[in-house]
Amino acid sequence: MSGPKFPPQPNDPSSSTPQSSDPAETSQAKERPAAKGITRRGFLKGAGVAAAGTALLEGAQVFTREAAAATRREHDGVKEFGPGAVPVALQVNGKEYTLQIEPRTTLADALRVHMGLTGTKVVCDRGPCSGCTVLMDDMPVNSCMTLAMDAIGHRVTTIEGLQSEGELHPVQAAFVKHDAMQCGFCTPGMVMTCSALLKKNSHPTEDDVRQATAGNLCRCGTYPRIFAATLEAAGVSGKESIRNA
Amino acid sequence: MATTKLPSSADALLGAAADAAKPPAGMETVTMPYGVPGYTLHDVQRQVPTTEPPVLPVNADLEYIGKSPKRWDAHAKVSGSGRYTADIQLPGMLYAKFVSSNVPHAKVVSIDTSAAEKVPGVKGVFVIENLLGGARLLNPSLEVSKYPIVRYAGQPIAAVAATQPHIAEEAALLVKVQYDAKPFVVDMEMARQSDAPPVFPGPANQGGSAGGGGGARNVPQTGNIHGPAVHKRGDVEQGFKDADFIVESKYTTQVQVHNALETHGVVADWKPDLLTVWASTQGTASVREELASFFKLPKSQVRVITEFMGGGFGAKFGPGNPGVVAAALSKQTGAPVRLMLDRKEEQLSVGNRPSSDQTLKIGAKKDGTLTAIQLISFGTAGCGTGAGCAGPATNLYQSASLHTEENDVFINAGPAAAFRAPGHPQGAFALEQTIDELAEKLNMQPLEFRDKIDTNPVRRVERQIVRESALWKSRNPVPNADRGPIKRGVGLSQSVWYRHIVMDSAAEVRVHRDGSVEVLSAVQDIGTGIKTVMAQILAEQFGVPPQQVSVKIGDTNYPVGPNSGGSVTTASLTPAVRDAAWQAAQKFLVSVAPALGTTPDDLVLTKGEVHSKSGHMQPISFRRAAAKMDTSEVSAQARRIPDYDPKHYDTYGGVDVAEIEVDTEMGIIHVKQFFAVHDCGRPMNPSQVINQINGGLIQGTSFALYENRLIDPTYGLMVNANLDLYKIAGARDIPKLHVQLVESYIAQSSTDASGIGEAAGIISAAAAIGNAFYNATGVRIRSTPMTPSVVLETLSKAPQRSNA
């Protein structure tokens, strides 16, 4: 696979420069009497968004002149954006969106708050539930753990973009047929994860489906239906799947 | 509890009617199916109002009801178009964020909001002076404080509304709260000690919610111990004297947090003449009621909308602090305000299933007759009450005597809330293992013993189905039979839940001249599928496919609907829907009769066609007939009428069998499968019912093995207030689930439906796993969650058995 790796790896120097550029931020942190600790957003803000001379930057360069203009500093090959809003161009569900967002904005918030694409759900906002899964190119990512800027130059597909010409995607259709949902709050994330699995592996076993959805939490407990639906969407005989009226 | 007592006059009327040979005026005698098809089905007579629709036959004879058409809103859910409260965006909407306490017990001395108010983008700050939730001091003068006393870390103190979510988050951090810290206690054992720091300086009570929960009032309170609430039947002392065998043991269960995927929250839009609130709630009615009373508004000026809702499991009734605070901020700022909790707040402040520490003692005669059941329980509902767990011990089996004492122990933690079958998973975990233990002493098999002591006719059928199942037949009745380190076990547990009917259940059905039909009710669909069931009822009446029925619910502009808790929704609402559909159909016939050249009583609407009884005309389709309506619309509204025979009280339940493998070296329990046999009256949509039972078994397994709220005793903070460290069963942990539904007709209403949410496996999963563990290892596991350390400790404490 060519192109940038997402999400940025923890050992990627570009994602580990927690230099606060904002003195107000630091003093603010000191006087947090009711403080619940540092918020994740606050941390992201403190960290700023720095793009080193890595694949990330290449991704960043393709998109916008304006963003470059908004660059606050550039030194040692490190560009820093923000903390104010910068223009960001994203390609979502085949459409171009240009947003004016702070660089710390997560992809989930960019989709939900700034583009009104609320099909993607935010459940935990920190990684372990995958309720916010979207595809970046064909890879499922947790959009709450991905910065919107990291999606630049990639095809983002959300649950709203999975249908083609008004027809449900086979995974969606199979979820309907198997009633693989109750409250439905996990459903967009589950559907995205399962559709990504089928792109990679057109003949999964039930274990493959379990493995793929291991990070997707469903509190209503619809898993057996999800497994059966995904196997059916793949055209795999239900022999191995859970018998379930 | 969400039970609505029948008005005594109606009770008397129906009671008398059921006995009388000749029905009184306005009533008629009808013949209804009763019992389980294939086992106990027979006819019974009931006297019902003459306005009731014809008796529904059993599911096999129906076209739409009792079948499993696709979920009515499935398309919206798989395509992301369903708008949940979390998705509501209104022009000019502000985002609100709570300021929450970071200490577990304190008096708030001062709150300085000035720095937060200065942040650009902040439009309002609200300081809470009237906190909702938890128990309240009976004598408030024992605590004089301008602000609510902080009784748990994570208690909301104030909230900030700003134009962007992150501005609100940052400004919330700038609110300075000065605390006068008090000693605290977060461990139930420590809280029970006489020298423990008191969570309340005097007696305190908490009411239940529409979903149940809440604790006993008018009980003694000593230190942090609120109780006991004592219930007695017969003489247990004598009962134990009469017993040939007595089993007594202690069982403990942990605190479980609901963690619905959509957090608690609302979007509130306060306008001078109308407060509109989108709420993630299990009860639009309860949110409306409580907001109106909190803000002293006429109910007619409060509108609550819940079109899609991301799970509740008992914790989402009433507006709660988020609802009240968002409404107040909206009033203050003149803009709509969104206040959705984050996951940490969800874990800390809006409910949990109380823990339990139960000492259960049961006596039986040699022939298996139970002579005495005694349960002494302690449990913590944090700074609330509702830890009672005597339901199963009280209601599952016949015993000559019963004595239960339930105690709530206050600790400095968030208050509990009703959680799917409140008290029952805990109670069943102790009871069903004790029953198995007793069976072994009596030299009886688990099913045989239960046949003796459980008189419920439906569970008798369910046990028969279990007895004949391949899984049960594969069970080795000898415990600890496997020689290797991995030991297989099979065990069962029963469950019980109760028929609660909410009379505030109404619906309107409209028929339009274009042949379209719609049904309206304020009821909310919390994931159980009531929308689909309502569509099926109209489909059956009008012969229109369910997907073509318009279902409009989750809005208090429509007729009042029940709060969805305690398995009440389907049982309460569906008869009103069917009655409204039937009455609308009669009005429809009146409306079309002139154009069809006949009288309304010559016409019947059946299977989508209008027929003339006299043969006056060829049958015509419903749609063609509708075109002849003399007004553009006819409609009927109906409300729930009391059960046909309220003297006849039914419970629901099931028998669940677990197959597990215990890795005795690693201490890991693998739950391989469940075979679950359940009843819920007439299953209206079997696929949706099974879906709920799957969910109950999974939640129950997760409770049994993984979930645990952990609070650090040094700082009083929850250490796993997230979804990474609060472990919930996931895809790789899910056993194979085989659910068999038992249709059980009870002749109680025009749909004869019941509910399934509670008796859906959540009650029995942990107990069945416990009994399977004994079958596998020969050792009783008496504590949840059954983590590897608990398993290894349990095994190591057991008397050494020879494995050779």
Ligand code: FES
């Ligand atoms: S919301 Fe993104 S992983 Fe949970």
Ligand code: FES
């Ligand atoms: S359907 Fe409710 S969380 Fe999965």
